[in-house]
Amino acid sequence: xSDNPSEYSTLFPDMVASWHKTMQxxxxxxxxxxxxxxxxxxETQSQFLREAQLMAESKIANSGMAVxxxxxxxxxxxxxxxxxxxxxxxxxxxxKTYKKNQQYSGPVLKNVVYKNKxxxxxxxxxxxxxxxxxxxxxxxxxxGADRVFYEAEVIIQGTTLxxxxxxxxxxxAVRYCWSNTDEATLFNKSNLPSSSxxxxxxxx
Numbered sequence: 001x002s003d004n005p006s007e008y009s010t011l012f013p014d015m016v017a018s019w020h021k022t023m024q025x026x027x028x029x030x031x032x033x034x035x036x037x038x039x040x041x042x043e044t045q046s047q048f049l050r051e052a053q054l055m056a057e058s059k060i061a062n063s064g065m066a067v068x069x070x071x072x073x074x075x076x077x078x079x080x081x082x083x084x085x086x087x088x089x090x091x092x093x094x095x096k097t098y099k100k101n102q103q104y105s106g107p108v109l110k111n112v113v114y115k116n117k118x119x120x121x122x123x124x125x126x127x128x129x130x131x132x133x134x135x136x137x138x139x140x141x142x143x144g145a146d147r148v149f150y151e152a153e154v155i156i157q158g159t160t161l162x163x164x165x166x167x168x169x170x171x172x173a174v175r176y177c178w179s180n181t182d183e184a185t186l187f188n189k190s191n192l193p194s195s196s197x198x199x200x201x202x203x204x
Contacts, residue, residue, distance in 0.1 A: 005045075008052035013059040027061035031092050034065050034195060036072025036079055037181045047178045050196050064092035067106050069177060069184035070193045088192070106184075106192035112174065112199045119163040119174045119199070126159035128189020139182045141175045144168045147202060149175065161186075173200035 016030050034053045040046050057065045066088035073079040094100040105125040112121045119142060123129065131138050131154060142152040142165045152174065155162040163174050177184060177196035184193030 005048040005052040008049060009055040009059065012053070012056040016060050016063070029062050029064075029093065029097050030060055031064045031066070031089050031096075033085055033089065034067050034069075036068040037074050037177075037179075037183050038072065038077050039074050040180045044180065046180045047182075047196050051198070054195050054197070062096070064089075064096055064104065065195075066092060067184070067193050067195045069182075069196065070187075072183070074181045074183070103188070103190040103192065106190075107186055107188050107194040109194075109197045109199070114171050117164060117169055117171065119161075119171045121161040121163060121174065121199070123159050123161065123194075125192075126188055129156050129159055129161075130187055130189075131156065131185050132187060134183045134185055137185070139177045139185045141178060142168050142171050143173045143175075143200075144170050145172050147173070149173075173198065173202070175200070 020027060032053075034050055035046060038046065053065060057063055066085060068079070068085060071079065071081045071084045088104070091102050091104040094102040095104040103125070107123040107126045107129060110122045110124050112119055114120070137151065138154050140152040140154050140163055141149040142163055143149040150165045150167040152163045152165045164171070175198040176186065176194065178198055182196065186194040
């Protein structure tokens, strides 16, 4: 469904629901892995599929998604690092199925407000929020009403991100890791990455 990501957030939950119905196992835990960054070429925008996967998680009962934005391989669609992927899935199961006090999620977008030429983003699962640049970049972009995105400066205050750019006087949108190949830079104290996200709903 990489070519039709808008369908994914409906088709994927429906598929899981059909499995639950066929197997007659109620809402048996369903944990899955978000696709990692990969150079799909100009014809595919996999960030929209990652967004659809993130949306699907909220629609599937008793589910969880392991984010792999930092442990993929942009030159290999099937990254070789399976150990970390397995550990992240196991941590979700320990926390959600076995009710252990286990951190299982990276930072998650909660809300954004725009004030004084800045976007103020609040996040969940954000204790110890920090940025680890990749190739000198934080992979945050910001835009005004003209929908032209510029690389953004990010200041962390507790669990809040203050995002801005000298090129944008009145921001209306922020995007993070919004490309096929952008790798994670935003982590919490457990060194778990945030999924790519955006605050707008523009088609492009």
